[in-house]
Amino acid sequence: MAAALAQLTSHGTDRRAAADAFRTRHHGGVIGYIGADVPVEYITAAGLLPLRLSGSPGTPSTDGDRYLGTGLDPAARSVLTRLLAGDFGPLDGIVVSRDCEASLRLFYALRELRRVDPALALPPVHLVDVLHLPHRTTTRYVRAKFGQLRATVETWAGRPIDDRALADAITAHDRLRELLTRVAALRRSQPARLTGAQTLTVVAATTVLPVERATALLEELLTEADHLPAHEGVRVFLTGSPHDTVHVYDALEDSGLLVVGEDHDWGDLLSLRRTAAPTEAALAERYQYNGPSAPRASIRARAEHTRSAARECGAQALVSYARVHDDAPGWDYPAQREATGLPSVLLNRQPYGALGEEAAEALAELTRTTQPTGPRARAEAAR
Amino acid sequence: MSAARLASASAATAHQRQWFADLREEVADGGPLALVNADAPQEIFRAMGIPYVVNQWWSSIVTAKRRAQDYLGLLRERGYPDDSEQYSSIPLASAFDPDPANAPWGGLPRPTIVLAETTGDASRKIFDIWDTQPGVSFYPLESAAENDVPARWWELMPRDWERAVGSDRLDLMTGELEGLIRFLEQTTGRVFSETRFTEVMALVNEQQEWNRRTRDLIARARPCPLPVNDSIPSVMIPQWHRGTAWARDAARAFHDEVAERVSTGTSVCPEERARLMWIGRGLWFDLDFYRRFEESHGAVFVWSMYLAIAADGYLRYGDDPLRALAARFAAFSDQLYTPPWSAEWYVKEARHHGVDGVVHLVSEDARGSYFTTRALKAAGIPVLELHADNVDTRSADGDTLTRTVGDWLDRHVLAGD
Ligand code: SF4
Ligand code: SF4
Numbered sequence: 001m002a003a004a005l006a007q008l009t010s011h012g013t014d015r016r017a018a019a020d021a022f023r024t025r026h027h028g029g030v031i032g033y034i035g036a037d038v039p040v041e042y043i044t045a046a047g048l049l050p051l052r053l054s055g056s057p058g059t060p061s062t063d064g065d066r067y068l069g070t071g072l073d074p075a076a077r078s079v080l081t082r083l084l085a086g087d088f089g090p091l092d093g094i095v096v097s098r099d100c101e102a103s104l105r106l107f108y109a110l111r112e113l114r115r116v117d118p119a120l121a122l123p124p125v126h127l128v129d130v131l132h133l134p135h136r137t138t139t140r141y142v143r144a145k146f147g148q149l150r151a152t153v154e155t156w157a158g159r160p161i162d163d164r165a166l167a168d169a170i171t172a173h174d175r176l177r178e179l180l181t182r183v184a185a186l187r188r189s190q191p192a193r194l195t196g197a198q199t200l201t202v203v204a205a206t207t208v209l210p211v212e213r214a215t216a217l218l219e220e221l222l223t224e225a226d227h228l229p230a231h232e233g234v235r236v237f238l239t240g241s242p243h244d245t246v247h248v249y250d251a252l253e254d255s256g257l258l259v260v261g262e263d264h265d266w267g268d269l270l271s272l273r274r275t276a277a278p279t280e281a282a283l284a285e286r287y288q289y290n291g292p293s294a295p296r297a298s299i300r301a302r303a304e305h306t307r308s309a310a311r312e313c314g315a316q317a318l319v320s321y322a323r324v325h326d327d328a329p330g331w332d333y334p335a336q337r338e339a340t341g342l343p344s345v346l347l348n349r350q351p352y353g354a355l356g357e358e359a360a361e362a363l364a365e366l367t368r369t370t371q372p373t374g375p376r377a378r379a380e381a382a383r
Numbered sequence: 384m385s386a387a388r389l390a391s392a393s394a395a396t397a398h399q400r401q402w403f404a405d406l407r408e409e410v411a412d413g414g415p416l417a418l419v420n421a422d423a424p425q426e427i428f429r430a431m432g433i434p435y436v437v438n439q440w441w442s443s444i445v446t447a448k449r450r451a452q453d454y455l456g457l458l459r460e461r462g463y464p465d466d467s468e469q470y471s472s473i474p475l476a477s478a479f480d481p482d483p484a485n486a487p488w489g490g491l492p493r494p495t496i497v498l499a500e501t502t503g504d505a506s507r508k509i510f511d512i513w514d515t516q517p518g519v520s521f522y523p524l525e526s527a528a529e530n531d532v533p534a535r536w537w538e539l540m541p542r543d544w545e546r547a548v549g550s551d552r553l554d555l556m557t558g559e560l561e562g563l564i565r566f567l568e569q570t571t572g573r574v575f576s577e578t579r580f581t582e583v584m585a586l587v588n589e590q591q592e593w594n595r596r597t598r599d600l601i602a603r604a605r606p607c608p609l610p611v612n613d614s615i616p617s618v619m620i621p622q623w624h625r626g627t628a629w630a631r632d633a634a635r636a637f638h639d640e641v642a643e644r645v646s647t648g649t650s651v652c653p654e655e656r657a658r659l660m661w662i663g664r665g666l667w668f669d670l671d672f673y674r675r676f677e678e679s680h681g682a683v684f685v686w687s688m689y690l691a692i693a694a695d696g697y698l699r700y701g702d703d704p705l706r707a708l709a710a711r712f713a714a715f716s717d718q719l720y721t722p723p724w725s726a727e728w729y730v731k732e733a734r735h736h737g738v739d740g741v742v743h744l745v746s747e748d749a750r751g752s753y754f755t756t757r758a759l760k761a762a763g764i765p766v767l768e769l770h771a772d773n774v775d776t777r778s779a780d781g782d783t784l785t786r787t788v789g790d791w792l793d794r795h796v797l798a799g800d
Contacts (some may be wrong), residue, residue, distance in 0.1 A: 067751025101504045104528055105750065112722040112754050116761075127530040133501065133523055137558035141527065142550040148530060295504035299511040327467040331508035332464035 002227060004220035005198070011208055012201035013246075015054060017088055022049045023089065032091040032123070032158065034079060034106065035099030036265035037130040039287055042150050043095070044211055045169035046157035051093075052207035053088060053205035054244035055079045056140055068102075068107045073325050074352035075244055077100035080109060081214040082283050083121065091123045093156045095149065098129050099265065100295035100328075104143050126152045130287045132296045142284040169279035172211045179218040179263045180206065180271035186222075191230035196238070196259025200267055204244075207270075228325020233258030234370045235325035239306050239336055240294065240322045240329035240347075242266045247353035248321060255360065256367050261313035265293055294328040310340045317370045318344035319363070323352060343370055389613050391637040396619035398629065400637060403488055406434050407417040410492040418474065418494035418513070422715045424556075424708050426587065427564060429626035430580040431573045434643050437623050438499070439512045441491055442473040448487040451703075454480070463512070464505075472509045483498060494519055496570070498563070500526040501717070524559050527552045527713065533721040536714075537731065541698040542712035549709070556709035577704070583626035584704045587737060591697040593634035594618060597641050598694035601685065602736045606650035608641055610669050611661060611684040618690045625697075640723055656681030657796050660733055662688070662755065663744030665772075675785055680792045686736050695728070720750040726758035733764050740764065740796040742788060746771040 011018055020029045029048045033040065040050040055061075055078030063084045064077030082088065096107035128149045131138050138321045154160050183202055187194040194202070202221070206214040236257045242264035243249060249259055262268055275286040292301040310318060317342050322329035330348060337344045345366050347359040355363070417428050417435035428435045445451055454476035461479065461597065463472070474491060477483070483490040493516070495612040501507040501523050505668045514521035533539060539547035564575045606730045616636040624630035651674075659676075659716060661684050666672050676682035696718050699707040717724050741759050745752045745768050752768075759766045767788065 067753050068745070069745070069752060071747035071749055098528060101502075107528075108721055108751065109754075112726070112751075115723060116754070116757065127527045127528060129530070131501075131525045131527060131555075133525055135559070135562070136664075137555055137562070138525060140558070141525070141551055141555040144554070296501075299508050300515075327464070327503070327505035328508065330464035330467060330503050331512075337462075 001225035002221065004217050004224055005202070005228070008202045008205040008217050008221060009198070010205075012203075012205035015051070015204070015208045016087075019049060019051045019089055020159060022210065028090065028092050029157075030089065031093045031153070032083070032088055032094070032097040033097070035097035035103045036270055036293075037097030037099040037287055037290065038095045038128055039130075039146060039149065039283060040211075040286045041166065041169040041173050041283060042146070042153045044172065045161045045165040046153045046159070046163075048092065048153070048157055049210055050207075051088065051091070052204075053079050053083065053094075054204070056082060056087070057245055057247055057351075067113065068105055071325055072105055073100070073102035073241075073323060075242075075323065076106045078352065080106055080191075082097060083122070084186050085108070093123050093152070094125045095153075096125060096127050097294050098127070098131070100326075102325075116128070123266050124152075124156070126276065130290055132291060134289070136333075139250055139288055143281065146280060146284055146359070164178050166280070169211070170275050170278040170283055172215065173272050176206060176211055176215050176218070177271035177274060179215060179222070182222055183218055184261070184268055184271070186228070187223055187231075187258075190314065191232060192235075192258055192260065193228040193230065194227055194328055195231050195249075195253055196262070197253055200243060200259075201246055203267055203270060204246075220360060231258055234317060234367050235260045235313065235315050236317045236319045237306070237310035237313055237340070237342070237367075238262040238264075238267075238321060239302075239332070240264070240320040241326045241350075243292075243321075245353055248350075248355065251355045252319070252363070257317075257319070257363065260315055261309055263292075263294075263309055264303070265290075266296040268309065269293060285293050294326075299332055302332045306332075306336045307339035310342060316341060317366055318342045319366070320346045320360075321350055322346065322348050324349045389609065389640055391633060391636070391640050392613060392616040393618050394636065395633055398624075398633070400488075402624070406436070408491055409434055415495045415573075416492055418497045420471070420492075420499040420506075423498050423500055424560060424592070424627050424712045426580070426583050426708050426711075427560065427567070427575070430583045431567055431571070431575050433567065433573060434573060435490065436494070438474050438497075439470055440619075440623055441460055441477070442470050444487050445473050450487060463735050467690045468503065468505050468509060471506050475509050475512055478519075480800035496567070497521050498523045498524070500712075502526040505757060511654060512611055520570070522563055522755070523756060524563075525555055527555055528717075530713075532717075532724065534727045535731075536718060536724050537695045537728060538547045538679045540695070540710075540718075542700050544699055544701070544707070548710050548714045550752075552713040553662045553706055553709050557706050560705055560709060563764055581704050584707060586628065586631050586698075587625045588698055588700060590631040590634045590694060593638045594632070594690060594693040595695070595698070596636075597638040598690050599735075600638070600640075600641050600645055601690070603643045605737075606655040607658065607685045608649050608651070610674055611687045612652050612665065612673050615665070615687070615689050618693050622693060624647055652677040652681060652683045657739040658683060658685045658734065659796075660684070660686040660729075660738040660739055660741045661744070662729060663746065669781060672781070672784070676788060676792060679789065680797060682740075682792050682796070684742075686732060686738065688719065691732055722751045722754035724756075725751045726754045729755050730758050730764075733759060733762070738764065741766045742794070743768045744771060745769065764769060765791075767791040767795075773777070 031043045032053045035175045038149050043050040055075045061077040061081040062188050064081035068077050107127045114122050115139050136219045187199045234257050273290050276282040291297050292305050333346045419425050419435045421439040454473045457476040457479040459465045477491040497513045499510045510521045513519050536547045619629040621633040662722050673684045699711045701707040756766050
């Protein structure tokens with residue numbers, strides 16, 4: 001495997017390594033965050049490392065289940081379990097966004113646990129309530145929330161964030177987004193140079209590394225692109241729940257699909273929108289209009305985005321994967337199916353990090369009715 | 384002396400019938416109609432004379448008439464989930480009813496505007512679908528959340544709501560409500576009068592003050608003067624009509640009726656040995672359940688959230704009525720479901736009512752339940768958690784549920800008697 005891809009894959013999988021290295025060099029300074037609506041620019045600008053927290057599908061989420069109840073998205077229950085177990089190493093703070101209901105409940109649980117059970121020694125927690133209605137009233141509110149977050153991060157860092165550093169951080173994270181978009185193009189190309197699983201892992205790596213390091217590795221990866229092997233499969237666009245681990249992508253691609261694009265924020269959606277200027281006003285708008293994600297956007301906005309993104313990817317089919325207790329995707333699906341006009345399947349109430357039994361059948365049916373592309377497939381079809 | 388049905392409950396139910404019939408006529412003549420979520424600000428519609436139906440109330444009517452499954456089927460036919468947010472989505476299915484003439488109460492007329500906060504992940508999607516129906520507009524409101532809040536909200540809310548809710552949320556919702564007023568002025572041609580609106584807000588506060596007195600009466604009364612589920616229509620129907628003189632007077636009539644019972648010593652269960660609190664939504668499929676432990680254990684349910692949240696959750700005074708309205712709704716459900724507010728409030732209410740134990744119905748969608756149970760236990764109050772998934776199956780076999788509660792009463796509530 002190419003060197004940059006290997007390093008990125010390693011960081012996307014062992015999500016603690018970069019934070020541990022950073023902690024050693026800087027004597028701490030790692031801030032855990034939950035949800036793509038957290039403006040990591042403030043954390044970077046304060047000289048701290050933003051580490052996006054993820055769950056672990058194979059591990060029982062006993063503590064998370066106790067505090068959150070079993071009726072909530074299992075990914076959030078897993079993150080809480082891991083936080084309580086210290087899986088992410090020592091954190092100097094946690095920033096939670098309102099990217100979905102489960103994140104908000106997770107924030108409330110952390111806040112209350114800190115209040116009633118100090119013995120747990122949880123790090124300080126801050127909610128950044130980024131909202132998304134397309135109105136000026138919402139922009140004003142998001143700006144106020146960013147002001148609040150800035151003050152909290154300054155307290156955690158023990159020094160003020162100067163405007164110059166913030167502008168630089170905005171520029172740096174936008175540069176990262178631009179590179180991610182170019183990396184995403186590698187799996188859209190025909191033939192694809194990256195699989196969906198590889199791309200997801202690369203994106204995940206950029207949410208644990210310092211932004212400069214992530215940028216450098218992506219640049220390197222792009223120079224290696226011509227030497228990457230070609231991948232084949234039925235080209236599908238994946239909608240529905242977000243994926244904080246690679247398990248489901250692996251399962252999908254093992255069954256002959258190639259995930260060429262998605263509309264969740266551990267994937268393409270993370271880098272879709274740029275910041276119009278290196279200012280706080282533009283940053284607030286960037287996060288307000290970020291999306292459209294399933295739990296926050298209207299059915300109409302989602303369907304329109306899915307249609308155009310699936311077309312840009314050259315997708316042959318649409319797969320909606322809805323995790324158990326993730327309620328939004330099921331409501332979006334009928335309009336998405338109609339808007340894309342692609343052969344499609346809804347995999348409902350799926351277990352965390354896996355495909356249910358019926359899912360495999362539905363996917364096999366989808367694969368039968370959709371022709372894979374690529375030289376090998378064409379050769380097979382000709383035989 | 385045992386208690387007959389409350390006259391205020393019968394009066395409220397009769398009023399509701401007449402009101403709905405009148406509303407259907409008004410809308411048939413081409414007037415506007417709003418469908419409004421329960422936790423969204425309705426007072427603006429009241430002040431502008433735009434009739435409205437509360438989404439969750441209509442849902443309860445459909446359910447009571449045993450049509451919920453038909454309606455969920457209509458959603459399923461269109462590819463929509465039938466297993467998510469049913470309480471909000473059932474009224475949407477009314478729009479697809481092939482036989483509206485046979486719908487409950489003559490059917491829900493088609494609204495011209497739907498208003499809801501964008502709470503949760505899916506509830507706004509239901510209103511997105513409303514928005515695609517001919518002649519219907521969805522006006523969404525943000526549902527905002529605060530990083531840090533003072534715990535004892537019930538002391539602050541009536542007058543010091545700015546501090547309890549936080550200025551950012553209030554700025555946001557006030558701005559959104561100004562937009563709503565302009566939208567309604569333009570689409571209905573009706574007028575928003577600040578004077579009229581101030582009157583509406585004053586009537587709401589008067590009504591909730593009556594509810595507060597009633598709650599306090601019941602909290603102090605020994606023995607308990609009325610069964611807990613009997614108070615629900617007397618509180619909730621006027622709540623849907625808040626901002627009218629009728630509703631204010633209905634709340635007062637309910638109060639007077641309870642006061643009368645207290646003074647004559649009317650009781651649910653004269654041999655009251657244990658006072659119980661019921662936390663969670665009502666057990667609609669088995670309302671008699673609440674009374675099942677009176678003869679066997681002398682145990683009486685004295686508390687449910689409906690009267691208590693009316694008493695503590697709505698009062699908002701202040702010189703700026705629109706901001707006061709924003710303060711009523713910008714954090715409404717936090718009062719019931721978000722710790723520390725929810726947890727501390729249940730403890731305060733448990734103490735206020737002198738309860739000996741709490742039965743806590745924990746739904747699968749358990750918002751803050753762990754922390755509520757924990758806070759009550761930390762305050763020394765026995766709690767029995769019933770999990771909704773087993774309650775639904777147990778209801779087929781009501782005996783098991785009865786036995787569970789009975790055992791808990793014997794072991795944890797009455798053991799020290
Ligand atoms: S990316 Fe950073 S942490 Fe990872 S191997 Fe390279 S220098 Fe070390
Ligand atoms: S890459 Fe930069 S921020 Fe990260 S450890 Fe090295 S010097 Fe520190």
